[in-house]
Amino acid sequence: MTATKRPMIVGVDVGGTNVVVGTVPEGGGPLYGLRKEPTAVSEGADGVVSQIVRMVDGSVNDTRATINAVGIDVVGVGMGAPGPLDRQRGVVLTTPNLGWRNFPLRDRVAAAVGLPTALENDANCAIFGEWWQGAAKGARHVIGLTIGTGIGGGIVLNGDIYHGTSDIAGEFGHMTIDPSGRKCGCGNYGCLEAYASGPAIAKRALEGLEVGEASDLPKYVDGDVSSLSAQVVYEAAHAGDAFAQEVVRETARVLGAGIGSLLNIFNPEVVVICGGVTLAGDLLFVPLAAEVKRRAFRAAVDVCRIVPGALPGTAGVYGAVAAFTVQTRGSV
Numbered sequence: 662m663t664a665t666k667r668p669m670i671v672g673v674d675v676g677g678t679n680v681v682v683g684t685v686p687e688g689g690g691p692l693y694g695l696r697k698e699p700t701a702v703s704e705g706a707d708g709v710v711s712q713i714v715r716m717v718d719g720s721v722n723d724t725r726a727t728i729n730a731v732g733i734d735v736v737g738v739g740m741g742a743p744g745p746l747d748r749q750r751g752v753v754l755t756t757p758n759l760g761w762r763n764f765p766l767r768d769r770v771a772a773a774v775g776l777p778t779a780l781e782n783d784a785n786c787a788i789f790g791e792w793w794q795g796a797a798k799g800a801r802h803v804i805g806l807t808i809g810t811g812i813g814g815g816i817v818l819n820g821d822i823y824h825g826t827s828d829i830a831g832e833f834g835h836m837t838i839d840p841s842g843r844k845c846g847c848g849n850y851g852c853l854e855a856y857a858s859g860p861a862i863a864k865r866a867l868e869g870l871e872v873g874e875a876s877d878l879p880k881y882v883d884g885d886v887s888s889l890s891a892q893v894v895y896e897a898a899h900a901g902d903a904f905a906q907e908v909v910r911e912t913a914r915v916l917g918a919g920i921g922s923l924l925n926i927f928n929p930e931v932v933v934i935c936g937g938v939t940l941a942g943d944l945l946f947v948p949l950a951a952e953v954k955r956r957a958f959r960a961a962v963d964v965c966r967i968v969p970g971a972l973p974g975t976a977g978v979y980g981a982v983a984a985f986t987v988q989t990r991g992s993v
Contacts, residue, residue: 662811663836663985666733666734667686667728667732667733667734667735667768667813667948668686668687668733668734668735669684669685669686669693669721669734669736669741670684670685670686670687670722670736670737670738670847670979670985670986671683671684671685671717671721671735671737671738671739671776671982672684672685672692672738672739672740672741672798672978672980672981672982672985673713673716673717673738673739673784673978673981674740674741674783674904674975674978674980674981675700675740675741675742675743675759675766675783676743676758676783676977677700677702677743677756677758677759677810678699678700678714678744678758678810679697679698679699679745679814680697680698680700680701680712680713681695681696681697681698681974681975681977681978682694682695682696682697682713682716682719682720682978683695683696683720683849683978684718684720684721684723684724684733684735684981685848685979687736688993689793689794689840689993692938692969692975692978692979693720693723693724693727693728694719694720694721694722694723694724694931695714695720695975695978696719696720696723697714697974698712698716700712700759701780702758702759702760703761704841706760706761706764706766708783709759710766710770710773711773712862713740713770714770714773714774717770717774718774718893721735728939729874730808730828732970734865735776736776736777737768737776737777737778737779737985737989737990738771738774738776738778738779738985739772739778739779739781739786739980739981739982739983739984739985739986739988740766740778740779740780740781740976741780741781741782741783741785741786741787741978741980741981741984742756742766742780742781742782742783742979743756743758743759743782743783744756744782744783745782745784745828745829746780746782747828748780748781748782748988749830750765750766750767751766751767751771751778751779751899752764752765752766752767752783752916753766753787753906754782756760758941760849761772761795765791765933766853766980767779767780768971770800772912772993774836777859777970777985777989778985778987779917779981779988779989780979781822781981781988782813782815782828782831783808783813783977784813784814784815784826784831785815785822785848785855785978785980786792786815786833786888786977786978786979786980786981786983786984787805787807787813787815787816787935787970787980787981788803788804788805788807788815788816788822788831788933788935788975788976788980789801789815789817789822789979789983789984790906790972790976790977790981790982790983791805791933791970791971791976791979791980792805792820792933792976792979792983793979793983793993794972794979794983795970795971795972795976795979796826796931796933796968796969796970796972797817797930797931797933797968798973800817800822800929800930800931801818801819801929801930802817802819802927802928802929802930802931803815803816803817803840803929803930803932803933804816804833804920804923804929804931804932804933805817805932805933805934805935805970806833806834806916806920806932806933806934806935806936807923807935807936808857808858808859808934808936808937809859809936809937810858810859811846811854811936812833812834812853812857812858812866813831813832813833813834814831814832814833814834815831816830816831816927818927819913820992820993821987822964822984822987824835829948832957832958833853833919833923834852834853834854834858835847835852835853835854836851836852836853836919836922837849837850837851838851838852838853838856838918838919839851839853839856842855842856842904843855843856843861844964849880850980852918853915853916853919856912856915857893857915857916857919857938858891859892859894859937859938860891862894862908862912862938863889863890863891863893863894864890865908865987866878866889866894866904866905867887867889868910869904869908872887874904875903875904876897876902876903876904876905877900877902878894878897878902878904878905879891881893881896881897887976891937891938892937892940892981894908894909894926895909895940895941895942895944898941898944899941899942899944907943909941909944909945910944910948912945913945913946913947913948913949913952914939914948916945916952916954917948917949917950917952917953918933918952918953918956919979920932920949920953920957920967921952921953921955921957922956924953924957924961924965925957925961927959928961928964928965929965930942930965930967931965931966931967931968932966932967932968933968934967934968934970935969935970935972935973935976936970939970939973940968945947946967946969949967952965972991983989
């Protein structure tokens with residue numbers, strides 16, 4: 662009797678910094694053939710497509726070598742990419758970090774790999790991945806934030822990604838938390854992203870040093886404070902630096918104000934926070950939870966868990982696989 666091959670789906674997480682690819686069994690399970698490379702931005706859209714195709718082939722070959730007893734049947738490719746997107750046409754409408762405009766990413770990759778391919782927003786994929794296989798597994802209603810160079814987000818309601826009327830739902834980084842506040846890269850003032858993204862955290866730390874705050878932060882960057890990063894701030898905070906700890910607490914207060922509003926609007930079971938900010942650990946999450954409790958209705962707070970993501974580096978890959986399954990089969 663011939664053994665049935667195991668159906669697998671390749672997930673691709675396309676970012677402005679890295680492309681991450683892995684192969685996952687249909688229905689969920691361990692990730693095989695994980696590959697990560699710096700995004701070939703300088704080679705243009707065609708170069709990135711070639712890179713994706715090469716990485717997909719490599720991931721599949723690695724997976725075949727690992728699961729050689731039964732073999733695999735690759736049934737499709739799911740991709741997460743920065744937006745905004747036209748998901749129906751599989752087109753990246755514009756993405757400043759990659760320099761693309763009206764680029765038919767889905768069809769270009771599908772033609773090259775010879776497999777059905779689906780396209781979804783990258784932040785949606787990260788949160789969908791955490792809902793499907795990560796920290797929010799088993800919950801019905803999930804809100805997620807991805808915090809890195811910017812702040813993105815995703816909404817999962819009854820197991821489906823909520824996209825809104827024009828695929829813009831979940832842009833939590835651009836909720837206004839201070840109408841007369843800092844200018845954001847989007848052109849608005851007082852956005853959450855202008856206070857709590859990685860670069861914003863580093864900028865607030867630098868501003869404090871420039872006005873004379875006592876801190877060991879300069880020692881962490883050999884005196885070159887212009888190279889401060891949020892990760893350095895977290896490292897110093899864990900080492901006991903009082904000023905770095907205050908920057909983290911202020912970040913928690915700002916995030917808590919935004920997340921408190923989201924609890925009152927969506928009443929989720931889980932809020933999952935993904936990205937480098939989770940490196941701050943309890944120094945962030947304890948005051949964050951306290952701020953949310955102070956701002957949101959108790960009935961919303963009592964039923965909600967606020968947790969760090971459980972799939973660092975691979976949530977987007979898992980979410981892309983889940984998005985492919987939903988778009989081609991209706992559900993995961």
